[in-house]
Amino acid sequence: MTEAVASRQPELINLLDLDREGLERFFAETLGEKRFRAHQLMKWMYHQHVTDFSQMTDVGKALRAKLEQHCEIRPPQVLFDKGSTDGTHKWLLGMDPSNAIEAVFIPDKGRGTLCVSSQVGCGLNCQFCSTATQGFNRNLSTAEIIGQVWTASKHLGNKTHHQRKLTNVVMMGMGEPLLNFDNVVRAMSLMRDDNGFGLANKRVTLSTAGLVPMIDKLSEVSDVSLAVSLHAPNDELRTELVPLNKKYPIAELMDACVRYALRKPRTSITFEYTMMKGVNDKPEHARALAKLMHKMDQQVQRQDSAKVNLIPFNPFTGTRFERSEEADIRTFQKILLDQKVLTMVRRTRGDDIDAACGQLKGQVLDRTRRQSEFKRKLEAQGVSDAAA
Numbered sequence: 001m002t003e004a005v006a007s008r009q010p011e012l013i014n015l016l017d018l019d020r021e022g023l024e025r026f027f028a029e030t031l032g033e034k035r036f037r038a039h040q041l042m043k044w045m046y047h048q049h050v051t052d053f054s055q056m057t058d059v060g061k062a063l064r065a066k067l068e069q070h071c072e073i074r075p076p077q078v079l080f081d082k083g084s085t086d087g088t089h090k091w092l093l094g095m096d097p098s099n100a101i102e103a104v105f106i107p108d109k110g111r112g113t114l115c116v117s118s119q120v121g122c123g124l125n126c127q128f129c130s131t132a133t134q135g136f137n138r139n140l141s142t143a144e145i146i147g148q149v150w151t152a153s154k155h156l157g158n159k160t161h162h163q164r165k166l167t168n169v170v171m172m173g174m175g176e177p178l179l180n181f182d183n184v185v186r187a188m189s190l191m192r193d194d195n196g197f198g199l200a201n202k203r204v205t206l207s208t209a210g211l212v213p214m215i216d217k218l219s220e221v222s223d224v225s226l227a228v229s230l231h232a233p234n235d236e237l238r239t240e241l242v243p244l245n246k247k248y249p250i251a252e253l254m255d256a257c258v259r260y261a262l263r264k265p266r267t268s269i270t271f272e273y274t275m276m277k278g279v280n281d282k283p284e285h286a287r288a289l290a291k292l293m294h295k296m297d298q299q300v301q302r303q304d305s306a307k308v309n310l311i312p313f314n315p316f317t318g319t320r321f322e323r324s325e326e327a328d329i330r331t332f333q334k335i336l337l338d339q340k341v342l343t344m345v346r347r348t349r350g351d352d353i354d355a356a357c358g359q360l361k362g363q364v365l366d367r368t369r370r371q372s373e374f375k376r377k378l379e380a381q382g383v384s385d386a387a388a
């Protein structure tokens with residue numbers, strides 16, 4: 001054995017990887033400390049954004065020494081951050097030497113929403129999504145997910161129990177959160193924990209492309225709000241836009257949504273619908289969508305158990321889709337509203353820093369072959385790789 005190997009330190013545990021229960025267990029079983037000490041530490045980590053144990057003034061010297069020996073508090077590395085003229089802020093966060101993801105903060109009247117990523121890249125290949133063109137590398141750890149909230153919260157000077165700038169978190173960034181179930185659930189519990197970021201259940205939203213069995217599993221362990229990327233009201237079109245639909249068609253997906261809504265009587269489910277010119281923005285699509293929403297309301301026996309969020313498509317280099325005309329979006333919305341379906345149009349934000357919905361890219365070392373295929377397609381269209 002070489003000297004270097006013999007003297008290697010055991011790997012430090014990143015405390016951002018543990019939720020309250022995990023941290024309590026770690027304190028009791030590994031450090032031989034009282035469980036409540038874990039809460040003290042959480043407040044330093046999440047309320048004060050302190051990562052250096054020596055600054056935790058109410059933690060005794062002996063415990064600090066143990067913490068330094070066994071653990072670290074290591075948020076993701078900020079590689080780059082940029083603010084938009086409209087108040088939107090984007091971070092490029094290094095997750096390892098080869099991969100980086102993006103998180104975006106969007107302030108709006110009385111609320112501030114952080115859009116968080118759950119994977120490096122995404123393997124689901126939704127046709128209108130910029131992340132999909134990059135392929136997939138790996139799941140993010142709990143620390144890497146909650147670390148995005150930590151970074152934004154620190155930057156914004158967020159103070160728990162004060163007027164907070166960061167009021168909502170949406171798991172709508174890069175990746176399909178339900179394919180990284182355990183880490184996402186743990187991170188979401190830290191978002192809602194009073195010793196963590198203290199957000200109410202309804203202010204944490206998980207968005208899925210429609211993994212039916214995992215929606216059921218989520219309803220058993222968490223009370224967060226659910227958003228479903230629908231994007232089409234019939235199977236033929238949805239399978240084209242969201243290939244996962246082939247496995248879990250709309251009827252099965254809507255049944256899972258009904259079950260989720262029945263288990264969470266106070267929450268409504270948001271259906272996201274990205275509006276693409278001439279693809280899914282015709283009046284007949286709006287009427288079919290209204291029917292789906294009505295059926296869900298009837299099954300849940302509650303009006304507005306389903307609401308629709310129309311998202312004007314945000315173009316990216318190499319995409320074959322275009323944003324729907326403003327007039328078509330308004331007509332689409334009116335058809336739904338006239339049929340008493342609660343429908344909002346999401347305002348496009350952060351356009352000038354490529355932070356709009358569906359535009360998050362980061363930096364993904366693709367382990368599939370999708371990125372190279374996409375680059376080949378771009379070259380065939382005469383678009384250079386650098387532009388992508």
Ligand code: SF4
Nearest residue numbers: 122125126129132175
């Ligand atoms: S829309 Fe979401 S699920 Fe679909 S490819 Fe993009 S990141 Fe993945």
